[in-house]
């Protein structure tokens with residue numbers, strides 16, 4: 001990573017360096033903020049991805065992490081190289097719906113319009129295909145719900161066995177609670193700080209990495225190219241996704257050549273705003289990315305409104321066409337009442353969105369989808385309407401619980417949504433076996449939950465560190481530019497208010513987003529049939545859509561000369 005000038009630390013005194021890093025090194029080379037060697041004071045400090053400690057200070061901060069291999073410059077170079085390749089190489093872009101919502105809001109566009117203009121912008125640069133990761137999220141949700149049901153049943157069976165036979169050693173290899181795996185900030189933290197919880201983490205890849213698999217295998221073949229000839233760029237709401245894309249588990253061997261990453265480059269929402277601003281010569285204030293246009297309230301992404309729209313690239317762009325699936329009952333919801341700016345001109349086109357009655361926390365709706373499916377599949381209970389969440393501590397709205405009870409009030413399942421590092425740390429503390437538990441040969445009963453949707457960012461992915469910041473307040477007396485789009489607000493905005501606005505774009509998008517359950521997608525069903533060659537949770541699906549985790553401490557110990565026994569424990573593979 002490269003530390004930019006905003007994150008530059010004061011030069012440590014000799015006493016500081018002795019305190020932090022031991023005696024002063026005998027070499028005369030200067031030492032950077034974290035003991036990293038610099039050539040000169042004016043040089044950028046460089047460390048590799050493997051140096052990341054996954055501490056919460058850096059994990060969600062857009063300020064401190066810029067990765068050389070995943071940058072705007074690299075993207076531009078690859079686009080230029082593909083343009084000169086005579087069709088032998090191609091760039092494919094896939095955009096997260098959270099990023100699209102942020103860009104749409106900044107530019108004052110409906111979600112569908114933003115999707116079309118982003119497609120037009122990237123294609124004008126020379127990108128071959130522009131998709132969105134909603135279809136990949138469908139695969140991820142289907143696999144996650146099936147995995148949960150299997151692990152839940154296995155765990156209950158093991159418990160019954162233990163109760164009936166007093167068999168203290170009866171344990172499942174993948175114990176409850178199942179912890180969601182879509183957030184790389186959380187996964188990275190668990191691998192480096194709390195490897196004891198790794199068996200709890202779902203083995204299903206995140207939407208970004210499933211999209212990588214689809215692009216490098218299915219799309220590349222459709223384009224008549226080898227996976228290595230396709231440069232896949234993901235537009236994501238956080239910098240942690242760059243770390244995720246760089247994992248060795250997400251590379252495929254290609255004959256004798258070097259392994260090919262499923263996602264070659266991740267650009268954050270803010271970096272796309274930079275690209276847009278640069279393309280249209282919009283001057284953007286370094287401080288916060290807002291331009292001098294429209295009274296300084298328009299983010300650089302406002303330039304998106306000047307891009308020509310282009311048709312969306314079919315189902316992998318989450319395009320819906322024909323007759324809108326809305327019913328009168330749908331129209332009678334608060335959502336549609338709020339949605340006063342329905343874009344009627346696009347009534348025969350829309351984009352598919354998250355199948356959630358309450359937005360799914362802006363992070364894909366894992367909890368909600370798994371909860372409804374498990375309630376129906378395991379207990380035969382159909383859960384309609386919004387889930388009845390309970391916030392156990394009023395001052396901590398980022399921890400929410402939902403419970404399924406039988407008619408006698410007995411708890412059948414208990415799920416939680418835990419966002420932000422404070423909640424992650426509390427959750428890990430409750431799940432991690434103590435020395436006493438280990439001595440008794442068992443694990444912890446856990447935190448009392450069966451499933452936890454864990455996300456590193458407070459308020460979830462809509463509030464990711466790579467998203468566009470809230471607009472600043474308009475200085476008194478400012479004249480708005482009449483030729484620029486009207487800014488979304490004149491009076492500034494808090495982060496919470498911005499997340500609420502983004503959720504509106506994410507769920508309804510000015511009337512251009514329709515919710516659809518992943519099992520209602522005919523294209524996803526066709527992909528399982530024709531490409532995966534198996535159903536949800538089948539061997540083929542696990543090979544394509546599942547992953548594994550690593551105890552990074554043990555890995556480092558083995559690399560430093562650890563024993564064969566330690567090395568054998570390095571890879572925590574799935575038994576599911």
Ligand code: SF4
Pocket residue numbers: 059060182183184185186237238239240241363455456457460461462463464465
């Ligand atoms: S919760 Fe934050 S860190 Fe995690 S995937 Fe979402 S945006 Fe990224």
